[in-house]
Amino acid sequence: MTLADALDTIPDPLSGRGLVASGRIATPREKGGIADLILDVTGLDEAQRGALEQAARAVALGVPGIRDVRIMQTAEKTGRRIIAVASGKGGVGKSTVSANLAVALKRLGLNVGLVDADIYGPSQPRLMAAEGVKPEARDKQLIPVATRHGVPMLSMGQLVPGGQAIAWRGPMAAGALGQLVDADWAGMGVDTLVVDMPPGTGDVQLSMIQKHKPAGAVIVSTPQDLALIDATRAIDLFVKAGVPVIGLIENMAGYACPHCGEISDPFGSGGAEAQAKALGLPFLGRIPLAIAIRTASDAGDPPAAGDGPEATAFTDLATRVAAWLNPSLSPRF
Structure with missing residues (x-):
């Protein structure tokens, strides 16, 4: 040995x-x-x-x-656990999953904060009903913005005018990430950060791993083959960097017709679960392709904050992540 x-x-x-x-x-x-x-x-x-x-x-x-x-x-100077929510490509619903995971973890009793690290395409202010709310600073350290869902957050979308392009090179984006992660989270009672990563495997991902090493990564994919190929690249990045992969989520899995209730699978079915099995990773569950998730998200009211089948799907996901973070508490969940 x-x-x-x-x-x-x-x-x-x-x-x-x-x-x-x-x-x-x-x-x-x-x-x-x-x-x-x-x-x-x-x-x-x-x-x-x-x-x-x-x-x-x-x-x-x-x-x-x-x-x-x-x-x-x-020891990390922040003393916080970071959960990176990542994907290999855009358009798979990673930001929606991040927001709802944070809200669901909060409802389970964890002290959670949310960082929108998608520097070039921030969407968390809309998802968390925090558009137009600018964070204050104390001693050059940002103070996270409170939200009505009990999850404090920070995003580049709160620091630049709406609709303005953020045309920054890698070092500037990395610096912005550092400001968001190194904010005064302790003052908000936060000990666990959910970080909504940008798609791909570029500068921001490398900066996060090198300077703010996550405790674990959650990978989001749709069932289709192209998304799974890119998700595998994201997994490879974290594995090579020594960041444990908590598991794989299959998003947009199954669409229930609002008229007849029949389930269809426009993006395929079971691909992420099969990929997780092939890679020896936990499969964290499926999030349905539901109009209720889209309308609630656009309204800044994450489904995880309510009831119904969509809330249950996110609660099940959060339960598995919480058990991974705290194995001794898993029977409670």
């Missing part, structure tokens, strides 16, 4: 996954019988940090050839 394999037998206190698979420990290094480990203790209390370091040291010393272990603890 390699050193990495041995360390991966230790469960992460938050996700329940192995320390390497969860990103708690970067790829360990060993030279001359000395193992160097970098342990990410973000989100853990003092007792958990000590226990985890002790366990990692004991397991590493049990690997043949290892005679000494050096461990350095690191």
